[in-house]
Amino acid sequence: MDNVFDLDSAIRKVPDFPKKGILFYDITSILADPVAFKHCIDSMIDAYRGERIDAVAAIESRGFVFAAPFADRMGIPLILIRKKGKLPGETISRKYQLEYGEAEIEVHEMDVPKGKRVLVVDDLIATGGTLKAATELVVAAGAQVAGIFGVVGLPFLNYRSMLGGVPIKTLIEYHGE
């Protein structure tokens, strides 16, 4: 939790989205508030000060809005991890399980800097399924996973066990209802 800026108040909570019984933590209200958005990017920079981060990989598509300013401020490469079929070049891909069925994400293998330390960024960490597939892509493309960052974490969905020993940082956590 954050002690200076009240990030919680900047996150819109939408009940029953995308389906009944789910409380959705909406970060678009952060983006609409320049003070809140600056707080998030400042906090990301602070969180990794003193660590070597060579590149940032962003999960489509809300991950893009936090990873892009981070990459811009840090002067490091930004790699997009997208849903299957969106990237035009040579890709490697990973399937992963959803509650019903499966999904697939991919990355331009040539854009992942070999042997470098890559931070994987999304807006929210829930079960960690997408992020686990993303870290596997980073490794399969020849880089190291420096860590995982999410603005919001929902640890009651057990992402820490899903994501094993990878260092995970969030700016705010919610603990169920």
Next chain:
Amino acid sequence: MDNVFDLDSAIRKVPDFPKKGILFYDITSILADPVAFKHCIDSMIDAYRGERIDAVAAIESRGFVFAAPFADRMGIPLILIRKKGKLPGETISRKYQLEYGEAEIEVHEMDVPKGKRVLVVDDLIATGGTLKAATELVVAAGAQVAGIFGVVGLPFLNYRSMLGGVPIKTLIEYHGE
């Protein structure tokens, strides 16, 4: 066109994507190159120096990666314009024609600052169909369109006639094959 930095060399050209006969201008190669990415964001800032831009609206999802650093540097609100069904709150939406069939985009009406000047951003401007729908959403939500920005413009696809009198800026244009 850009006279100092060779932006063209940073844009990957992929033939036959998403289908045969289309040459795809891929901006993910800009993102992977911090010098090229910084050049683009610097150039966006320069392009609107002296104009009043109160907020930036970003088209899902490649528009996000240019609009987010721009909003971060400018300290202005970032509004996401997304495909139908992705935004959890109260939205307004617009349908528009594709080559085959139609698509629909929407915005959180409450996140659009009423009466303010909003810059609409995407990575690439082709026919302008999506951007036209996006400008209509901005106006329908009660704001003004300050302009349209795309890193890449394809004027041979006639986006200027589609987009009428809205001021359009791009960093590089391609003129067909």
